[in-house]
Amino acid sequence: MRKPEILAPAGSLEKLKTAIDFGADAVYLGGSKLNLRAFADNFTNEQISEGVKYAHDRGKKVYVTMNVFPHNADLNGLEEYLTELYNLKVDAIIASDPAIIATAREVVPNLEIHLSTQANNVNWRSAKFWYDQGVKRIVLAREVGFKEIREMREKLPEECDIEAFVHGSMCMAYSGRCLLSNYMTGRDANRGACAQACRYKYYLVEEKRPGEYFEIKEDDRGSYIMNSKDLCMIKHIPEIVESGIYSLKIEGRMKSPYYVAAIVKAYRQALDAYLEDPEHYEFKQEWLDNLMKVSHRKYHTGFYFGKSAEQIYESSSYIREYDIVGVVRDYDAETSTAIIEQRNRIFEGNTVEVLRPEGDYFEVTLSDFYEGQNKIDVANKAQMIFKAKTTKPLNKNDMLIKNKEEN
Missing domain, CATH: 3.20.20.70 (Aldolase class I)
Structure with missing residues (x-):
């Protein structure tokens, strides 16, 4: 095989x-x-x-x-x-x-x-x-x-x-062949421009009661019936x-x-x-x-076991508990200093998880932030380059991720 x-x-x-x-x-x-x-x-x-x-x-x-x-x-x-x-x-x-x-x-x-x-x-x-x-x-x-x-x-x-x-x-x-986006927004899903109209929240309007919106519900779970x-x-x-x-x-x-x-x-x-x-x-x-x-x-598990793809009725939002906060562009082992390209806001003293091709995730704490010669306590500008001390060695292109709920 x-x-x-x-x-x-x-x-x-x-x-x-x-x-x-x-x-x-x-x-x-x-x-x-x-x-x-x-x-x-x-x-x-x-x-x-x-x-x-x-x-x-x-x-x-x-x-x-x-x-x-x-x-x-x-x-x-x-x-x-x-x-x-x-x-x-x-x-x-x-x-x-x-x-x-x-x-x-x-x-x-x-x-x-x-x-x-x-x-x-x-x-x-x-x-x-x-x-x-x-x-x-x-x-x-x-x-x-x-x-x-x-x-x-x-x-x-x-x-x-x-x-x-x-x-x-x-x-x-069916197999992604959808007309809804084209009908509602003029963006043809079958030509690469899907507006994901299936993720919208819908209401019913009775033709003789314009302006009166009735929520669509299935077992009181919500109204995102195509999500x-x-x-x-x-x-x-x-x-x-x-x-x-x-x-x-x-x-x-x-x-x-x-x-x-x-x-x-x-x-x-x-x-x-x-x-x-x-x-x-x-x-x-x-x-x-x-x-x-x-x-x-x-x-x-989709249709693999004979079931249809289930819907999420209560919300069309993504579950997003972690963010990438930086990518390591270089690392100096002698000084334990990383050069990091910022991807989301990160504060001095934050502990982050490290994602790299080999090995398991592990945690590292970042401190002593510098942007150029200027000492900073937060990296909050999109894709800014900054330096930080690390408690563990890092590699070039390591991804740094953090739970969104943690400061």
Whole structure:
């Protein structure tokens, strides 16, 4: 059995490098055209080139999303863009529309194609159809359960890879194909501009009583009736691997570098522990505890066990108990002094947790703050560079995180 792949989101060049550093085997990103995250820090060709080099130098891969449903105008320049991506040496494109797939087969026949989850593939015959069209990998619809995945793996050619989401936001629409945002705001979710109208709070208005708003309630739990929980499969690594899923995909190109680092690390630790000794594998609660620290909605196992994605009725807000407060840019072991780039407000004397690619989280206390030659007691300017004494040695690129409730 090939070692399964952990596939991480890369919403920017910084996030790409973070994902690779923290253990991702591959990343997926959006380029300048035809991807479903119009408001992400999408990559220029120059940034794709730098990201591909960074990944390939470390034996990792880069996939580029081209997963919109294109209108006629969106096809203008498609051949040239595909050629550019091929020349940039990306490892694959992720597409859902037959026009893009057919064009790629004609223009860059040696470029690997992955079928996007937007194509809502839920059965083995459909997957085999796409494989026969030159698609190397099927990214399953999120509505597929383990029983169906195992059957698909048995009936598909061995060379046809299966990829599935294991963590992140869940869309309330079938495989993400939603018209609500476009109808309400003019922002088309299927062309990368979703306004997340499903997260809004809704009221009913009776047509003859304009201005009278009636709250929608289900069992008095609230009125966010389309607000899905987040997917989290960290406790089910054995089932994922044994089902035949090759690529474990993490959602979140719009999330922070801290989110990417923490999620990738947790799944890397869990997957490696299972692969090292499947018969004696034991789940560690600390993996889930660390996933609880990042910004998230309540967790759920989606459709894997035959259940639908549950909704959160009382609020559309994220649970966000920890913030990243700084990134270590350099460290002087002789003076125990760190040079830190601030990410959120932090006070002199604060104790923070340290997140790095290897090893467990640990705590360190920061003191003796300086900005340049000026003594300060708080780092409160966005991305300011400051120095601090530390009670334990730090490494370059360590992430410093802190419970929001602590001063």
